[in-house]
Amino acid sequence: MSTVSPTPGPDPETHARRASSFGGQAAAYAAERPGYPDAAVRWALEPVAARGPLRVLDLAAGTGKLTEALVPYATTLVAVEPDLGMLSELHARLPDVAAVAGTAERIPLPDGSVDAILVGQALHWFDLGRALPEMARVLSPGGVLACLWNIDDHRVPWVRGLKEVSRVGRSLKDWKAESAFAPTPDFPATEQAEFAHAQRRTAASMAATIGTHSHVLILSEAERTALMARILDYLHKTPETASGEFDLPIVTATIRSPLAP
Template identity: 30%
Template sequence: MTVHHAAGVGYQRAAGVYERSRPSYPLSALAALADTLPLEAGRTVVDLGAGTGKFTRLLALTGAEVLAVEPVREMRERLAELLPGVAVTAGTAEATGLPGGCADAVVAAQSWHWFRTGEALPEVERLLRPGGALVLVWNTYDTSVPWVRDFQDIYFRLAPKDLPSPPLASRPGDPGGWREVFAGRAGWSAIEERHWPNPHSTTVVDVVERMMSSSHIAVLDAAAQDRVRTEVEAVLARHRVAGEDGAMELPYTTDVYVLRRG
């Protein structure tokens, strides 16, 4: 299995912090997906790049059978510990190891940008039954909030040029580049998209850890990580975003894209 170095090493080191500091997803988004796909008992959904199971556990609430695919061992072990009733395999999006035609839906939550889409998309097509759907989900920062914009700037300033990133409108370049692999590809519907506000109640400590769990920061040496931590803490202090007890809110938007297979 081949995964990007930042994901393979960074998420290996930061699996526990990832689970603690990352937000979940709105139940309203899950309900809309469950209704439209549909997801229910007797249906099967594959969760690609499932991580520690942030979205996997919501999919399991629908009653559908969930097959989780996660290449990083530490993330996979954390998922299995939290969700013992979900089958998890050590495949990648490009080579899941699952049988063809096994899925009514394939989901990639916070992960599609990591995949080699020219190889992942044929694998998705192999997995899906006729009439199935691919669902792409991202939690993205609400950078209309000034402190969030400054926080995100740290992330991108430190990111290597080849680092895959979610499709953020505030990022330089084409935020819709992930769509290109579907353009003109036979058998896929137009993209359906919806967006939900997803405010995340958190603390200063966990917001700092959210940055530190980013894959390309988790691979830095200790001194470099200390500099990042100090810079993030300075942004939060300068904007006075937290109460005296350290409680605060990190505003996200949950972006959901559905493509249907003919």
């Protein structure tokens, strides 16, 4: 089975370090990362929405940012997350949601047990050669896999300038449905949609949000301090962000792929 990454990634060692970097900053992640717009969640679930009682899996759920948005739609909702620090934060924030340790490559659920799998901000960390068949295993016939990414809208000039200062590598042009994963017998076709979103920030909270990105989390203390100083300097000197609160424009890029009959 052929798979591809959304963009050329770092070397395997750096990729692994970045993938495992979030747990130590789980509280900051929960506080600073944006949630997901309702319109994107509804579109993701649309292929199975008419089923009535809906069984939904939030895979690689992190601290529950996407889980929270799924609560109104799922009759049965399960969150699976490999990092125990992130899982602990999810339990604290959403104590009524069933949340268990597990990975995309080994999902701790029975065959055909969910109608939809949603993945927020995480598909690019998966070993897709193992994860896609495993997701197909736990989906019921006609179920859907949907993946969402919150991407700062770099088409806006000041956001593009912030991207350059903060060294955030991906932009909207990188996120196309065909680049998320190659077609497989289980998931032969994908659809893509984009949804406008925003997060209210200040210069300090914007810097804190960037501080939860994996490329920052693996920096040395000196490198991280220097980067945060550059980011704050840019935000304090930029008219759109210099005076109190502002809206960070975001696009939630979403793909969905029904399970093959």
